[in-house]
Amino acid sequence: MLIIGERINGLYKDVARALQAGDKEIIQNLARAQDEGGAGALDINTGPAAVDAEKAIRWLVESVQEVCKLPLVIDSPRLNVLKAGIETCRNRVIINSTTAQQEKLETLLPLAVEHNCALIGLTMDENGIPAESMAKAELGLRIIAACSEAGLNPENLFLDPLILPVKVTQNQVKETLEAIRLFKTLSSPAPQVLIGLSNVSQGTQNRSLINRTYLVMAMSSGLDAAILDPLDKELMDAVYTAEILLDQKIYCDSYLPEK
Numbered sequence: 344m345l346i347i348g349e350r351i352n353g354l355y356k357d358v359a360r361a362l363q364a365g366d367k368e369i370i371q372n373l374a375r376a377q378d379e380g381g382a383g384a385l386d387i388n389t390g391p392a393a394v395d396a397e398k399a400i401r402w403l404v405e406s407v408q409e410v411c412k413l414p415l416v417i418d419s420p421r422l423n424v425l426k427a428g429i430e431t432c433r434n435r436v437i438i439n440s441t442t443a444q445q446e447k448l449e450t451l452l453p454l455a456v457e458h459n460c461a462l463i464g465l466t467m468d469e470n471g472i473p474a475e476s477m478a479k480a481e482l483g484l485r486i487i488a489a490c491s492e493a494g495l496n497p498e499n500l501f502l503d504p505l506i507l508p509v510k511v512t513q514n515q516v517k518e519t520l521e522a523i524r525l526f527k528t529l530s531s532p533a534p535q536v537l538i539g540l541s542n543v544s545q546g547t548q549n550r551s552l553i554n555r556t557y558l559v560m561a562m563s564s565g566l567d568a569a570i571l572d573p574l575d576k577e578l579m580d581a582v583y584t585a586e587i588l589l590d591q592k593i594y595c596d597s598y599l600p601e602k
Contacts, residue, residue, distance in 0.1 A: 344582055344591070345384060345568035347416055347437075348377030349541060351403060353390020362392045362399055367406045374411040380573035381582070381600070384437060385411065387428060388418035396421060400428040408433055416463075416570070422450060429458050437461040440503065443468045443482040445489075452493040461499040462490070463537060466522070472505050474512070476521035479504045480529065483522075487530050501537040501568060502526050508545040509553065516543060516557070523564040537568040555581035562589060 350373050353359050361369035377385055385407060393399030396419065404415060414435035417428035429436050440463035441451040455462040464486035466472075466479040473479050483502045490500050504522035507515050519538070527533045543557045544550040555578045558569060562585045573579055580599055586592040 344562065344566070344586060345535075345537075346382045346573050346579075346582065347384045347386050347537075347568060347570040348373075348380070348382035348573050349386050349539075349570045350377055350572060350574065351385055351407065352388040352418070353392035353399075354388070355390075359390065359392035362389065362403075365402070367409075370403060370406045371410045374407045374413075377573045378411050378413055380576075381579050382413060382573040384414040384416055384435075386416040386418050386439065386570050388439075389424070396424045397427040400424050401431045404428055404431040422454075425451075425454065429454070429460065435461075437463060437501070439463045440465050441486070442466075443485045448486070448489040448493075452489060452495060455499070456494050459499075461501065462495060463501045463503055464490075464534075465503045465505055467505055472507065474515045474518060476504075476518045476525055479519070479522040480525040483526050483534070484529050487534060497530065497532050497534065501535045503537050503539065506538050506540070506543045506557075508547070509543055509557075510546045520560060520564045523561060523566055527565045535567040536565060537570070538566060540569045540571040551575055551577055554578055558582065559585045562586075 351358060353362055357369055387403050389396045389399040415432055416437040416439045417425055418439040419425050425438060438455055438460050441447045442465045466482040468482060504519045506519045509516050523536050526536050540554050540558055544553040547553055559581055583599055587594050587598055
């Protein structure tokens with residue numbers, strides 16, 4: 344299970360302050376803490392806090408790479424910002440993200456192939472995010488086909504079924520689990536499947552409980568990776584326990600990291 348740390352994002356107040364003040368210490372402390380907390384990669388997103396997003400993404404990447412060797416997920420809806428982040432990276436890169444729209448695929452797939460990056464494919468198009476699992480799978484198949492034509496290694500593709508908040512669209516949460524199972528049947532080798540976990544609990548009062556319960560359910564459906572908060576120890580303990588129960592890791596009495 345690949346854990347992608349979500350905390351270096353300008354939507355968080357401490358990261359926004361660091362961006363505005365040029366405070367590397369906050370960013371580097373978050374990078375170290377997520378690495379130590381079990382992250383296998385770090386999501387890097389300037390969010391709305393940066394006036395000059397290109398400059399900000401370069402600064403974030405450089406700051407993180409001074410203290411951390413984990414792969415970086417360069418996260419932006421803007422092509423120029425993605426390029427700036429990728430060009431600054433010495434570590435392995437995952438691009439976050441394309442959609443199933445032809446224009447986005449034609450723009451981002453060559454970038455991923457050129458720089459040997461992995462790519463996250465969101466199962467949405469110009470019509471938005473489909474609610475039903477079969478519709479999500481159809482968009483996933485469209486992304487897989489485009490990646491194959493562009494020469495992107497199948498191992499470098501993550502499909503994201505786009506989980507929405509349970510508080511807003513409760514029936515869709517179950518459909519997303521079914522979409523994860525369907526994604527695994529779309530190609531051989533199967534694509535990797537990823538979710539942005541925190542979306543499921545947005546606006547709820549029991550966010551940590553909802554997140555860790557849903558993550559275990561998704562792992563049992565075939566999930567390979569999740570963008571989440573590795574500083575949430577109860578959430579990470581649920582990941583380690585699920586890996587044992589799903590026979591993905593060998594059991595020992597001390598399988599949980601020390602506090």
